[in-house]
Amino acid sequence: MYQSIHRLYHHHCLSKIFQPVNLKPKDSNVKKDEPMSLSQKLLVETGIISLRSNGMFALLPLGQRILKKLMMIIDEEMISVGAQRLTLPLLTSADLWKITGRWNSTGQELLSLQDRHNREYVLSPTHEEAITSLLRDVYPLSFRQLPLKLYQITSKFRDEMKPRFGLIRCREFVMKDLYTFDESEAKAIETYSEICNAYDNIFQRIGVPYIKVAGDCGNIGGSFSHEYHYQAAIGEDTLLVCHGCQEATNIQLLSDSVNAVCSKCGSDMATITGIEVGHTFLLGTKYSEPLGGCYQNKRGKPEAAHMGCYGVGLTRVMAAVVEVLTTSDNIIWPWEIAPFKVCIIGPKEGSLEAGVTRWVNHLAKVLSSLPGYEDDIVVDDRHRLTIGKRVLEARRTGYPYIVVVGKKAQEDVPMFELIHTMTDESCYLSHHMLITHMRGAA
Amino acid sequence: MYQSIHRLYHHHCLSKIFQPVNLKPKDSNVKKDEPMSLSQKLLVETGIISLRSNGMFALLPLGQRILKKLMMIIDEEMISVGAQRLTLPLLTSADLWKITGRWNSTGQELLSLQDRHNREYVLSPTHEEAITSLLRDVYPLSFRQLPLKLYQITSKFRDEMKPRFGLIRCREFVMKDLYTFDESEAKAIETYSEICNAYDNIFQRIGVPYIKVAGDCGNIGGSFSHEYHYQAAIGEDTLLVCHGCQEATNIQLLSDSVNAVCSKCGSDMATITGIEVGHTFLLGTKYSEPLGGCYQNKRGKPEAAHMGCYGVGLTRVMAAVVEVLTTSDNIIWPWEIAPFKVCIIGPKEGSLEAGVTRWVNHLAKVLSSLPGYEDDIVVDDRHRLTIGKRVLEARRTGYPYIVVVGKKAQEDVPMFELIHTMTDESCYLSHHMLITHMRGAA
Incomplete structure (x- = not known):
């Protein structure tokens, strides 16, 4: 049978690499007085990414290499917790988003379109509805197959009011999204902590110091969540981190009067700003109930699955690591994802x-x-x-x-x-x- | 430094694989009297893909594995001809499509949307405009860097009037699209034939007999093109293939009175139907002139690049190989892409x-x-x-x-x-x- 005769183990020649350097962003959509982050400036000027439209970037060959390395780390860590990769359509029927109420609650950030028959679709920013309806359609999935962990690494869309800082807050981006399905809340919590371990592995392998904080559930919903942040001056989240026990919280979770003393150990808390690069949510049955996302339980009956969802923004990580490590006009890449x-x-x-x-x-x-x-x-x-x-x-x-x-x-x-x-x-x-x-x- | 400790070399357990079998397509968008192809029926019933909306499929874990293997073959063959992978945004500014006239000429197959500022975007079916504007924006790219060969493997969109046969003609699909840039028509033809060799390698490695025919340029345009087909009863293209010299043509290229004798060798021609899985085009300056896609020539002046574009429909290949090889209710996968x-x-x-x-x-x-x-x-x-x-x-x-x-x-x-x-x-x-x-x- 035909054998692969190609070995990729050879060196590359820079003269052959498409890396248009020293470019200033030319797109007329970028206003001259808009704040530009260091990562945005450097990634564009070194020909790693290129602004194509307002808030939309091409990953040029070096950027593609970085993305590939991030994907490899994520694939390996996902496989090690038994998650399976799939690809859902980027377009999700608006009907599903209407059932969960997110069609209205998401607001103008949601990009949508009508097809030639005037049917509405969401250009998905995330796929809770899509994956839950998949579970519904494949019923009966036996309790024996739980926990079920399905993930994808695909382009996502969010019509930001003000796209900025390049890959940090853009309108089209690459995200890994994982969805888990369990029999009960207790088992879903077990799965949740297993995935959090995998997330720790992912961020340790990337090799840039990160902070895990109790998070805000926002529009995704659910009972609790954690966020993974890189500390950076341009970060849009304010985090309260304890000097003593390292306990950390997103300030959005706290009431107005921020207590500057840690409730756990009594030490002082410091306020820092972070870029959110990962987010985990325990969703409960918020999506599985309205959408009928059921598994078949031990008695042979349909029962709403207890879900979790877990994201890592790959293109955002690319930029955020530059914000963290780079102190001059020379980019510093972490070893594992250097182009x-x-x-x-x-x-x-x-x-x-x-x-x-x-x-x-x-x-x-x-x-x-x-x-x-x-x-x-x-x-x-x-x-x-x-x-x-x-x-x-x-x-x-x-x-x-x-x-x-x-x-x-x-x-x-x-x-x-x-x-x-x-x-x-x-x-x-x-x-x-x-x-x-x-x-x-x- | 942190080392990868994960080796993926282990066996998989079917009990842990999400493969919902024996399902009939349930989506209400599929009308009961619609023709269904064998690949559509089998890929859905064996849990390899799942219909999510009209003409849109999820690749389930086994389908994802097939896709990954196809990608690997294509990546290797693209690298071997010096092509570089990148990722362009899926959304392309409608302005670019208006410049080339395709905004109007493409018709209802083009999915488009408006963002919150009422700016129009194309949900790209192909990226000639996008890549040519990239070349324009990175000017001056020296003639020394030509031929430039850039490709991506991403989701593409086409609002088919009648999506059918599953992955054969769907509305969201995965395609490899390569674009080449040369100094002159002569050099572009050299590049074209080099890429055609790579295509032969790709299809030989996939291992299913294919037919290369002189093709129809259609809406992409350009001076000439070739198509790669799998022969199958459900194929929508009619091809004329010579019994003697194997010369083949898409019947769309011929005038009304089809000559059943080969012009080259005089043998009889047979009419067969094919599924188009690859297409190569010599574009000339059709896109580079209106969009200003120039390189810097030996005299330091901008000059419109001579382009080629080259597609392989990965998800279509997945289904088409099933159409070719499968004769019963058991799928036959070619060795190199079996799940x-x-x-x-x-x-x-x-x-x-x-x-x-x-x-x-x-x-x-x-x-x-x-x-x-x-x-x-x-x-x-x-x-x-x-x-x-x-x-x-x-x-x-x-x-x-x-x-x-x-x-x-x-x-x-x-x-x-x-x-x-x-x-x-x-x-x-x-x-x-x-x-x-x-x-x-x-």
């Missing part, structure tokens, strides 16, 4: 050290063969540019490591400069030391 | 041969460790059902191989039944012979 882990830069064409160019391909080949780097090495082969110019661009794009093959590669024991962009440290290493170091970093 | 390659079935609980159940997990473990089967083994662990019932279901779902651990596994040299569903052959093999056979099949 490439290593950028190798050789001498300029016609320069005195041009003879060492052969080291570039050699290093690219050796590094690509190390576990953890298979598809993650890029060579900036634009040899008409100086080393300095290319190092600047590589720093700006935020590759965790930059390897420079320059003058010192001509020495008897060739030495290569290794730059660690997160700590802004650099040193010269021999071939052997370089490989050993990179193996240790993986 | 699982092997289904292992053990004895019923409490049956005389229940003692051999230990072989089930053993075989699952050994087979999962063979190259090519890492994530592709499923165990039907619903041991309350008879072997016979589960074999029937496995045949119906279309796993290429079924391994039955039954009575003969009790013998001194345990024997396992191996069923090859495509040829409907079966035989009893020892442990060693079974593993050797499966290694050979990969």
Whole structure:
């Protein structure tokens, strides 16, 4: 039978990558006086994303790579808790949203359209109605198949009044949404805490410090929820975090008179701002009852499932990690989602050290063969540019490591400069030391 | 740094898979007298897809697995011709479609909406306008970076007057769309033929016989095009194929008086019906001129790029391969995109041969460790059902191989039944012979 003969383990050449750099957002929909976040500015200027319409971005090839890595982390953690991936249509019949009342309660943020027969559809911001009606339609699903955990990673839509900060608050975005179905509230709470563990794994793997807080249920509804935040100055949520026990709450949950002392341990509470990147909800039967989302119980009877729903905003994470880690005009990517882990830069064409160019391909080949780097090495082969110019661009794009093959590669024991962009440290290493170091970093 | 500790190489358990079987399409939008295709019936009844609204389907977990495998084939073949993946917004500003005239010419198939500020957007069926305006906005892109090949795999929308045959003609579907940009018509033709080679690779890897025909440019426009078809009775395109030289044409290209003799070799031509699953177009400057999609030429001046566009309908392929290969009520999947390659079935609980159940997990473990089967083994662990019932279901779902651990596994040299569903052959093999056979099949 036909076998895949393609192995993707090779290095990439920057000259071939579509990364239109140093662009200012040109879209006329962006007003000149609108606040722009650091992530928005840097992701656009480094050619990772591109504004296409007001609040809508294209993920360019580097952005697509980051998205793919986030998806992989999420897929693995979802599979590890037994969740199954599917794809629901992006269009959901408005009839379902009318049954739950969200057709009216969501307001102008809901994008909708009519088809040629004047039937109304929602351009779904979330899929509680859609997934619950799926459960209804496949009845009888036995109690033996519970807990059922179904998720998707798809584009979602929200007609923000004021889209801003680039991928932080846009109108079309990529979200992972998971829905769980259980027999009882007690079992739904068990599932809920299992998923929260998976969320901790996801955010730990992304590798950027996060804060989990008791959350606001908002328009989704349900009995309780938690939010996952990245602390950032531009964050739109205000959180109260205890200095002592790390207990944290979204301030929206509290009454007007905010108590600045932790109820749990008595320590002082600090007010910080956060970007919400994940949200978990225990929904109860809010959706399954009106929509008839039932499983077949032990007595063979239909019974409304106890649901949970759980979101991670992938495109928002992409921008929020930049807000957290980046302090200058150089992006800092967390290791696990960097578009490439290593950028190798050789001498300029016609320069005195041009003879060492052969080291570039050699290093690219050796590094690509190390576990953890298979598809993650890029060579900036634009040899008409100086080393300095290319190092600047590589720093700006935020590759965790930059390897420079320059003058010192001509020495008897060739030495290569290794730059660690997160700590802004650099040193010269021999071939052997370089490989050993990179193996240790993986 | 945090390391991925999750390996996905383990077997799956059918009891945990959300596969609601034996369902009839219930959606009230499906009229009782509407023609239903075999693929539509079987994909729904085996719980691979589910009709959600008129012409809109959910891909359930097995369908999602098939989609993922198709994506992998396409990603590999696209990368091998240097194409880069990105994601454009699904919503495209109607202004762009007005510039090219397609806002009016597309007619009622175009789904569109207005946002809260009454700005119009297209729910994109295809992205020529969007990608060309991207090229315009990133100017100056140097001639050195051409040919530029950008693709995406995303949901597309078409408000079909009569959605039918399930995934064959639906209103929301998954498509790979590639766009290429070249300096001249001559170079664009070179790129075109390179992409056609990649398409041949894609369809050869999928493994179902296909027909490449000179095509109709339709509403996309351009100077010439080719179509990739699967021959099937329900196909909506009529093709004229030469018995001698295999030259083929879409009948839409011909004048009224169809010549039944091949112009190339003089042989008789046969009329067949095909399902279009891929389409390639040489566009010229049809989009780049009105939209200003220019690169910077050798003299530093803007010049309209010569474009090509190339589509593969992934969800349509899923259904069309079923139409081609399936002759009974049992789906036949091509090897490379089967939801699982092997289904292992053990004895019923409490049956005389229940003692051999230990072989089930053993075989699952050994087979999962063979190259090519890492994530592709499923165990039907619903041991309350008879072997016979589960074999029937496995045949119906279309796993290429079924391994039955039954009575003969009790013998001194345990024997396992191996069923090859495509040829409907079966035989009893020892442990060693079974593993050797499966290694050979990969």
